[in-house]
Amino acid sequence: MILRGKAHRFGDDVNTDYIISGKYKFKTLDMKELAKHVMEDLDPDFYNKVEPGDFIVAGRNFGCGSSREQAPLAIIHANISAVIASSFARIFYRNAINTGLPVVEVDTSAISDGDELEVNLGTGKVTNLTTGVEITAKPLPEVMIRILNDGGLASHIRKHKGFALED
Amino acid sequence: MGKTIIEKILSAHSGCDAAAGDIVLAKVDYVMGQDGTSPLAIKAFREMEVDKVFDPAKVAMVIDHSAPSPNEGVSALHKLMREFSGEQGITLYDIGEGVCHQLMPERGHVGAGDLVIGADSHTCTYGALNAFSTGVGSTDLAAAMATGKLWFKVPETIRFECNGVLPPGVFAKDLILYLIGQVTADGATYKAAEYAGEAISALSVDARMTVSNMAIEMGAKAGLMEPDDKLKEWLAAHGRTDWNPVWPDPDAVYHQVLRYDVSNLEPQVAKPHTVDNVSPISEVAGTPIQQAVIGTCTNGRLEDLRIAASILAGRKIHPNVRLIVAPASRTVLLEAIKEGIISTLVEAGAAVVTPGCGPCVGTHNGVPSDGENVISTANRNFKGRMGNSNAFIYLASPATVAASAIAGEIADPRVYFTK
Incomplete structure (x- = not known):
């Protein structure tokens, strides 16, 4: 699967409170409503800036902090197609795969705000169309590819009536 | 080759000879969700088209994050949790019972050597009880409620050896803040921490929980401690007379061993x-x-x-x-x-x-x-x-x-x- 869009650049240690604040997430399961507040504390206008298919690009430790799954869900509903970061906090990483948000772990130092990117999820290749720089991501563990291919963990469990992590 | 505490607990719960880097499917002893994460877990559980949780005696939901409810949106989510708990026969801790990470140990839901998951990042708290406990998201919680299992990547371990005696007016919180300052917010990402040494042994079990609680703030998957008599007595006093202590092997392989002397530690902020x-x-x-x-x-x-x-x-x-x-x-x-x-x-x-x-x-x-x-x-x-x-x-x-x-x-x- 090949994704194309613009980079929205953030720094290191973007925590889940910044992705979606606790003051909103406890109130509703309406992710479209939560999506309006994504990244609000870092960039109040973020939701309005995003064109469908755009990427969040960040530094180290993206998604640190709480276990809230509203974080990847709200990102998906804000029309972001994938998050690209130098590293991810582990709970966020699992939650993203479980909910079907592609996450790409790659050195992002050569990506600036506004760059046009092409991401090949199959090969892990990220091409910066603005600068011509190509970088290749760390591959996902096999188990996560299985879950992602089944459309997330809930469909994986429904389809196999439990975990089916090996053939 | 020797094993760390987490390698032993994951081996015992998966039936595999688990070593760092392996992916295992492990049985869980207890699963927990709170009011910020349970509603989405209930939704995911329904999507899985499973009728019943794997064992109602091993599942609890806790209304603690917005309790009592401050608005009608939260009230609707609390109602959903109450209805699901009634339908499934699982334990519900309603408003005023307390914070999930206090209730889980206090009500005897965690024992030494257990594997516990909770849909809250500070689930790592029970590492102080010599359990592997870790925070997960709502869909992982739903999968564990449905199957009694969850997959894990066996992490490498960083061992923190803390020796010396904490000076008067300096506490477990100061120690863990100091350690986080030293290794930084992602210093232990994808890894487990083991906290050991005489400064840890000297702490009460309650104070040890303060240390393990903040393992996630250095990115760690777990913050484990070794078992001792103090823990055995504490667990027995909280209804857990079963005793399955897990020590690391003397030749366990660590990613890193960090040594500290706490004798001159100041209060930390x-x-x-x-x-x-x-x-x-x-x-x-x-x-x-x-x-x-x-x-x-x-x-x-x-x-x-x-x-x-x-x-x-x-x-x-x-x-x-x-x-x-x-x-x-x-x-x-x-x-x-x-x-x-x-x-x-x-x-x-x-x-x-x-x-x-x-x-x-x-x-x-x-x-x-x-x-x-x-x-x-x-x-x-x-x-x-x-x-x-x-x-x-x-x-x-x-x-x-x-x-x-x-x-x-x-x-x-x-x-x-x-x-």
Whole structure:
């Protein structure tokens, strides 16, 4: 699967409170409503800036902090197609795969705000169309590819009536 | 080749010879969700088209993050949890029972050697009980409720050997803040921590939970400790007379072993807006504060309230400060009432709120104003964490928070501990 869009650049240690604040997430399961507040504390206008298919690009430790799954869900509903970061906090990483948000772990130092990117999820290749720089991501563990291919963990469990992590 | 604590627990629960780097499917002994994560877990559980949880005796849901409900949106989600719990016959801890991470150990849901998952990042707290416990998201919780299992990547372990004796007025919270400052917020990402050494052994089991609670703030998947007689007695007193202690092998392979001597440690403070932005108190003393919070899953236990009360006894908080106290559970609150701790705190000027998470997560019970400084015993000081992104949060021990509430500015508590 090949994704194309613009980079929205953030720094290191973007925590889940910044992705979606606790003051909103406890109130509703309406992710479209939560999506309006994504990244609000870092960039109040973020939701309005995003064109469908755009990427969040960040530094180290993206998604640190709480276990809230509203974080990847709200990102998906804000029309972001994938998050690209130098590293991810582990709970966020699992939650993203479980909910079907592609996450790409790659050195992002050569990506600036506004760059046009092409991401090949199959090969892990990220091409910066603005600068011509190509970088290749760390591959996902096999188990996560299985879950992602089944459309997330809930469909994986429904389809196999439990975990089916090996053939 | 020897094994770490987490490799042994994951081996025992997966039936594999688990070593760092392996992926295992492991049985879980107990699963838990709170009111910020359970509603989505219930939704995911329905999507899985499973009728019943794997074992109703091994599942609990806790209403603690917004309890009692501050608005109708939250009320609807609480109602969903109550209905699901009734339908499935699982344990529901409703408003006022307390914070999930206090209830799980206190009500005997965690034993040594257990594997516990919770849909809350601070589930790593029970590492202090020699259990592998870790935070997951709602869909992982739903999968564990449905199947009684979850997959894990077996992590490498960083061992923190803490020796020496903590000086008077310096506590478990200061130790863990110091360690986080040393290794930083992602210093242990994808890894487990093992905390050991005489400074850890000397801590009460309650204080050990303060240390394990904050393992996630260095990115760790777990914050494990070795078992000892103190733990065995504590578990027995909380209904767990079964005893399956897990020690690391002497030749266990560690990613890193870090050694510290705590004998000269000062009280520590994490400054806004990251938990690893840690300074000794001498560098931040004198910073004015408008609100002080004692409570949370980090420091809302009886021992914490007792320390705060020992400082506040016969004194008044500064007129420019609000002091909010949230005991970690109903049991803690009742014990604190019996000991006279609550009257001491209230006489000093504290506002005592329902046992729960409210002030820490910005849902209610003490949202600060623009430009205000808060000193709190919580575990996170992210911008906006307490519900206002224009406030500034400092993290410290209950002693430092109590001393600061009296002074109206960040203050060194050690003056109250010298004879």
